[in-house]
Amino acid sequence: MRIGILGDIHGNMEALTAVVAALRKEGVDEWVQVGDLVGYGPEPSACIDLVRELGCHVCLGNHDAAVLGLLDTSYFNNFARAAIHWTCQNLRPSDLDYLRKLQLTVMRPDYTVVHGTLHMPEQFGYVISPVEALDSLALQTTPFCFVGHSHVPAIYLQRSANPRDIEVVYHSEPEVSVKGYQRVLMNVGSVGQPRDEDPRAAYAIVDTLTGIAAIRRVAYDIAGVQRKIRQAGLPEMLANRLSLGV
Numbered sequence: 687m688r689i690g691i692l693g694d695i696h697g698n699m700e701a702l703t704a705v706v707a708a709l710r711k712e713g714v715d716e717w718v719q720v721g722d723l724v725g726y727g728p729e730p731s732a733c734i735d736l737v738r739e740l741g742c743h744v745c746l747g748n749h750d751a752a753v754l755g756l757l758d759t760s761y762f763n764n765f766a767r768a769a770i771h772w773t774c775q776n777l778r779p780s781d782l783d784y785l786r787k788l789q790l791t792v793m794r795p796d797y798t799v800v801h802g803t804l805h806m807p808e809q810f811g812y813v814i815s816p817v818e819a820l821d822s823l824a825l826q827t828t829p830f831c832f833v834g835h836s837h838v839p840a841i842y843l844q845r846s847a848n849p850r851d852i853e854v855v856y857h858s859e860p861e862v863s864v865k866g867y868q869r870v871l872m873n874v875g876s877v878g879q880p881r882d883e884d885p886r887a888a889y890a891i892v893d894t895l896t897g898i899a900a901i902r903r904v905a906y907d908i909a910g911v912q913r914k915i916r917q918a919g920l921p922e923m924l925a926n927r928l929s930l931g932v
């Protein structure tokens with residue numbers, strides 16, 4: 687089975703369509719999305735429509751929770767908070783109904799999906815180093831776990847239950863063979879707002895037959911989404927950061 691995994695989309699339809707086209711070319715049997723469909727970007731409804739059309743297995747992100755009023759936005763920075771406010775005013779009732787049904791964790795036979803960490807999904811903490819990866823891996827009962835939230839890709843591999851036994855592949859485009867590993871935790875990066883200084887959209891693909899897990903990058907129409915961000919009256923900084931991948 688080939689699993690296509692979409693990281694944080696954040697209402698960036700240009701990036702999402704580029705990633706979906708790339709994954710369709712590779713061939714995907716099952717689609718996953720790790721939360722944060724909305725927030726920051728100018729086309730949250732169109733992104734929700736495409737994710738629904740793909741039949742993605744989706745979990746709840748912190749920006750999704752914020753537009754539902756489930757999360758206090760006082761810890762968001764000013765730009766993020768302004769975007770949440772804009773998104774609340776621009777979503778359709780059907781979008782909110784869809785987001786309201788999302789769960790903090792989604793479990794399938796081969797994988798678990800959570801936005802932040804498995805050990806405290808409701809806190810929306812980050813997996814950015816082996817420290818947090820180990821806390822999540824300790825609770826991981828499926829071969830794979832897919833997370834997002836940091837917008838920075840990395841793959842954490844564990845051969846046994848020994849907590850010190852962890853290997854990490856930090857790279858913009860990591861590709862690994864997972865054969866021989868008990869658990870694999872993938873931070874799949876971000877479709878719509880990468881922050882690892884590589885502005886290309888990120889996506890992940892796992893082939894459970896060949897045992898290859900990869901995060902790939904694809905160029906997309908950044909100028910197009912920047913235009914829409916400015917037309918929507920969203921903060922200028924949200925447009926500028928996309929060219930830099932920060």
Ligand code: ZN
Nearest residue numbers: 694722747835
């Ligand atoms: Zn995010």
